[in-house]
Amino acid sequence: MSFYGENGKIWFNGEIMDWKDAKIDVLSHVVHYGSSVFEGIRCYDTKKGPAIFRLEDHVKRLYDSAKIYSMEMKFTEKEMCEAIKETIHINNAKSCYIRPIVFFGFEELGVFPLNCPVETAVATWAWGKYLGEEALDEGIDCCVSSWRKIAPDTMPALAKAGSNYMNSQLAKIEAVKNGYKESILLNYEGNIAEGTGENIFLVKDNELYTPSKDCSILDGITRNSVIKLAKDEGITVKEERLPREFLYTCDEVFFTGTAAEITPIRTVDKIKVGKGKKGPITDKLQEKLFEIFNAEVEDKFNWLTFI
Ligand code: PPE
Secondary structure (H helix, E strand, O other): OOOOOOOOEEEEOOEEEEHHHOOOOOOOHHHHHOOEEEOOEEEEEEOOEEEEEOHHHHHHHHHHHHHHOOOOOOOOHHHHHHHHHHHHHHOOOOOEEEEEEEEEOOOOOOOOOOOOOEEEEEEEEOOOOOOOOOHHHHOEEEEEOOOOOOOOOOOOOOOOEOOHHHHHHHHHHHHHHOOOOEEEEEOOOOEEEEEOOOEEEEEEOOEEEEEOOOOOOOOOHHHHHHHHHHHHOOOOEEEEOOEOOHHHHOOEEEEEEOOOEEEEEEEEOOEEOOOOOOOHHHHHHHHHHHHHHOOOOOOOOOOEEEO
């Protein structure tokens, strides 16, 4: 119960209900075949009140993910945005993580999903620092996973589907069992893809590099925000294929994600990244992003939705 609180409310198929009443059938399609798409969004408790970061962009990506899997959405994007705001409001959550999820429910079993009902839920909860309290300042220790990222003609990486995270789970379990905080996955070509729940950036000679969208990655909204902020700071950004060894020879590496925000990586496979601590460009981009999260500066990209 501590996860969500005794009085936690869930928005489920258009209705607000107690968390403990938002139940699904054990024979739901999603339980057997992993047929879900979801989002992860953060709301920040700013000086001007709670604000959701890039709400419409997250909801758009949810609809794109559903479209890829022929899931017919039961609500409009606008209604989803309202549902999210309502869930935050009813839970009296100021700073929170938001999880909209859409999945095939119960009607029949068998791989073909389209006769099953499409169910939609929104939950919110307090989620602190994804990769540990010290991670944002101290950086984390990572390994390159022996598991490859799903190849483009196996599962679509651009869809944020629940089933993609079975691949992520293998890589995460491997990392944790071996004493690392997180894994970096290579793609089918052997080039850098991303973390198990994060995009990745590298800095070399004051230029910023990140794998391009054809490298089997999620088109992260934090990734997109960091690219925009870096360009705004006059930093050159290159989206391209990046070989594994670049991780060992570059000056800085960091993860981005809604949950991870900007998390520096201090070692990869026990090799120090640069000086083995948060680098100046990582620091600068963290500062710029958090200024926006906390509404301390003008929201010039129009990224905040106040509740
Ligand atoms: N890649 C993957 C595989 C991924 O799961 C995420 C988000 C990202 C990149 C970054 O995307 P964005 O959040 O739009 O910047 N991972 C979410 C789920 C984490 C979880 O453990 O659950 C997140 O960060 O919310």
